[in-house]
Amino acid sequence: MEGTDKKCNDTRERLIQAAGEVFAQRGFKGATVREISRCANANIAAVNYHFGDKEELYYEVLKNSLSSVMKKYPPDLGVTPESTPEERLHAFIRSLLFRVLDESRPTWHARLMAREIAEPTAALDQLIENILGPLYGYLTVVVKQLISDEANDELVHNCIFSIMGQCLFYHNSRHVISKLYHKKFGPEVIERLSTHIMRFSIGAIRDLGILDTKSAKV
Amino acid sequence: MEGTDKKCNDTRERLIQAAGEVFAQRGFKGATVREISRCANANIAAVNYHFGDKEELYYEVLKNSLSSVMKKYPPDLGVTPESTPEERLHAFIRSLLFRVLDESRPTWHARLMAREIAEPTAALDQLIENILGPLYGYLTVVVKQLISDEANDELVHNCIFSIMGQCLFYHNSRHVISKLYHKKFGPEVIERLSTHIMRFSIGAIRDLGILDTKSAKV
DNA sequence: GCATGATTAAAACATTTGTTTGAAACAGTC
DNA sequence: GACTGTTTCAAACAAATGTTTTAATCATGC
The missing domain is CATH 1.10.357.10 (Tetracycline Repressor, domain 2)
Incomplete structure (x- = not known):
């Protein structure tokens, strides 16, 4: 009903979506993993568990974003x-x-x-x-x-x-x-x-x- | 000989110059008052003493920058x-x-x-x-x-x-x-x-x- | 010389932030 | 049902950062 379809429970995916919003709004430095985790309804440790660190998450988000927007x-x-x-x-x-x-x-x-x-x-x-x-x-x-x-x-x-x-x-x-x-x-x-x-x-x-x-x- | 003429000892002025460089390079969030102070050869407390806080320094730098560049x-x-x-x-x-x-x-x-x-x-x-x-x-x-x-x-x-x-x-x-x-x-x-x-x-x-x-x- | 106000200095403080830890919850397999 | 590997969670940690504090230093007028 709101962005994420069919109660997609994949935390990793939710993190990427949320991180995209937050990075875009606040920049890499300004974005905090706490805000990202909160927006994704995930635990604070989720970012490090799924992506290693904040920077790797950023790369993932960017990669994701590129292919999506050029496809559209x-x-x-x-x-x-x-x-x-x-x-x-x-x-x-x-x-x-x-x-x-x-x-x-x-x-x-x-x-x-x-x-x-x-x-x-x-x-x-x-x-x-x-x-x-x-x-x-x-x-x-x-x-x-x-x-x-x-x-x-x-x-x-x-x-x-x-x-x-x-x-x-x-x-x-x-x-x-x-x-x-x-x-x-x-x-x-x-x-x-x-x-x-x-x-x-x-x-x-x-x-x-x-x-x-x-x-x-x- | 290098930018600042005649050994201008005015800490406030040196802070503005240094802050300009650092803000431009790292952004408001990325810039730290420690780096700014170090570049200006000033104490860490100097920013708060002369400008109140980091944000007020940023405004001052921006104002300063504008008039200067349009004059040139x-x-x-x-x-x-x-x-x-x-x-x-x-x-x-x-x-x-x-x-x-x-x-x-x-x-x-x-x-x-x-x-x-x-x-x-x-x-x-x-x-x-x-x-x-x-x-x-x-x-x-x-x-x-x-x-x-x-x-x-x-x-x-x-x-x-x-x-x-x-x-x-x-x-x-x-x-x-x-x-x-x-x-x-x-x-x-x-x-x-x-x-x-x-x-x-x-x-x-x-x-x-x-x-x-x-x-x-x- | 000294009193006064402005400036500088070093240390400390309170938050914030990215990351880690260790246990708990979960899922699948035998 | 016990074992195993994966994922989640709350708590804690260490480093960084803006700010405050308190004392020292400097400049100036008397």
Whole structure:
């Protein structure tokens, strides 16, 4: 009836869920195993028994979170290999926005990842290898198609950073946005945002692509 | 010879400097008054004597940091009221990038502010009122001039978010960028980045402005 | 020189926190 | 039902941390 289905008695699983919430809310240092245990209806010793120590639990939570969130919103959600680069970019942006903004489901995945990106622990390498690397790679291919296949690397990198930056901003600065503009991010707002970022970026890339091919010709 | 000039013996001042470094590096929770005191060559009791408690010291550090960094890189650095909107936007972006990326000077200001933005304490309101509010306001004016004075508010907001997002990305994701692309942000790289973001945004805004005025005509 | 107030110093205090311990409860097997 | 390995529990431990205390030191005005 509330999150955990069918009275799942597996303490280990409950600990991971609870730890996700608490780590996301308070950070690794701020989270206490006592609070985690209490939220999971488990004994204080449960964390050490099942995971060895707090840090190992954190890794487990992060790993768990990653696969789950990428499964729900894959970068090519709703497009096929036959789609145009524009459609693929739009899909990428849309997925990314939903991944980091959707508050209608266990919300700690995005916050946890943002935390790890902003202030990495030793787990960042794993995060890059499994998630961020492929993600940036995918976007690179799409952007290269949009500009031209011989576009110089620096321009391509700058463009994918511009796109990623626009999307992630709404998560990183959400408290400021909410205080300054009283904006909330429901699904329909996210849709409009994704359209905006897509148009903004396509327009920009077209311009820069023209500049680039011109300078390449010189 | 090293940061503090003329053997400034004021313990209070040394504490603020040291606390800035430590808070930026470890976060509020992770920073210990013992480490701060040690870095400041002060006694453990000094923090409580001079500031009451750890939290009050944090507020003081934040306040101090804000005024200092905005003084060094004001948003209209190098432009006059007669400059074109394009020039003003470029100056804004350049300043913002230097503000968050310049590692050649006491570097904790930006990290401290990023921390507060990503996970606010009670001090965020003050930060918004004194710094972020005016900053966003200034950018809004510039962007409005670029699109058209009757541009609809949502479009303008989305555009300033797109610009802020592109800039802040390089700070928030610096560890990922560094691991994926082995990029370091020296002054000349920052200059090139600011030019890229300026072009990217101007191109995009032009396009969207045309769309906007067309739809406004309908 | 000394009295006064501000500052510093070292030690101690009270909590909090991650972890360990040892016994109890449980589950499955023969 | 006794044995075995696993899981849970309450209590305790050791280290760390913010804060307080009490005395010493310093600076300044008389």
